[in-house]
Amino acid sequence: MAKVVAVCISEKKGERKTPVDSVELLENHGIVSDAHAGDWHRQVSLLASESIDKMRALGLDVDSGDFAENITTNGIELVSLPIGTRLRIGETLLEVTQIGKECHTRCAIFYQAGDCVMPKEGIFAKVISGGMIKPGDDIQSV
Numbered sequence: 001m002a003k004v005v006a007v008c009i010s011e012k013k014g015e016r017k018t019p020v021d022s023v024e025l026l027e028n029h030g031i032v033s034d035a036h037a038g039d040w041h042r043q044v045s046l047l048a049s050e051s052i053d054k055m056r057a058l059g060l061d062v063d064s065g066d067f068a069e070n071i072t073t074n075g076i077e078l079v080s081l082p083i084g085t086r087l088r089i090g091e092t093l094l095e096v097t098q099i100g101k102e103c104h105t106r107c108a109i110f111y112q113a114g115d116c117v118m119p120k121e122g123i124f125a126k127v128i129s130g131g132m133i134k135p136g137d138d139i140q141s142v
Contacts, residue, residue, distance in 0.1 A: 002076035002139035004089060005049045006064030009034040017065035022134035025092045025127045031070055041097040042124040049074045051121040069122055076139055078123045088140045091131025098124040 008017035013035045023031045030037030030044055037043055047069035055062050064072040071089070078099075081087075085096040100120050 003074050004071055004133060004135050004137040004139060005074045006072040006135055007031075007133055008065035008070055008072070010065075010068065011035055015068070017068050017070065019063075019065050022132050023070070024132055025094075025130045027127050027130045029130075030127055034070060036070070041126055043127055044071065044094060044125045045069045045122055046071045046073055046078055046125065047122045048072070048076065048078050067122065071133065073139060076141075079121050081123065081141065086128065086142045087125065088138075088142050090133040090137035091129075092127060092133055093129035093142070094125035095128050096123055096125050 006019045007021075007023040008019050009023060009031055010017040011033075015035075017034075023034070025031055025044065026037075028039065028043075036045065045068065047067050049064070049072050052062055052064065052067070052072065081096050081099070083096055083099065087094045087096070100122060
């Protein structure tokens with residue numbers, strides 16, 4: 001079964017996120033206290049731990065939050081989910097709105113490794129129903 005590995009937030013856009021014990025999501029807003037929250041389609045970002053492992057295999061010392069993702073997952077192939085897929089995570093319901101993103105400015109990870117997984121393998125979602133998410137929560141496609 002798919003699980004949440006970590007939940008992460010940052011005060012500013014364009015920086016690595018810090019893992020925290022839990023996050024609160026608000027409907028049509030995103031994660032409380034996260035820079036990417038707001039009235040838009042990329043309220044929450046998700047990246048698979050399997051994607052982070054690819055970067056570790058290149059010799060990078062990276063972990064959850066280092067790619068500015070809010071939710072690190074395990075056991076679900078995020079990039080294969082169609083836009084519009086709904087995910088039940090903890091108490092919340094998210095809807096996938098975007099797969100990958102254009103990387104306008106090369107991040108520190110790109111310069112260290114010559115590549116970055118978030119633009120190709122990260123996904124974005126909006127919050128349909130709020131609540132709490134913490135590491136260990138199940139992830140179900142509904």
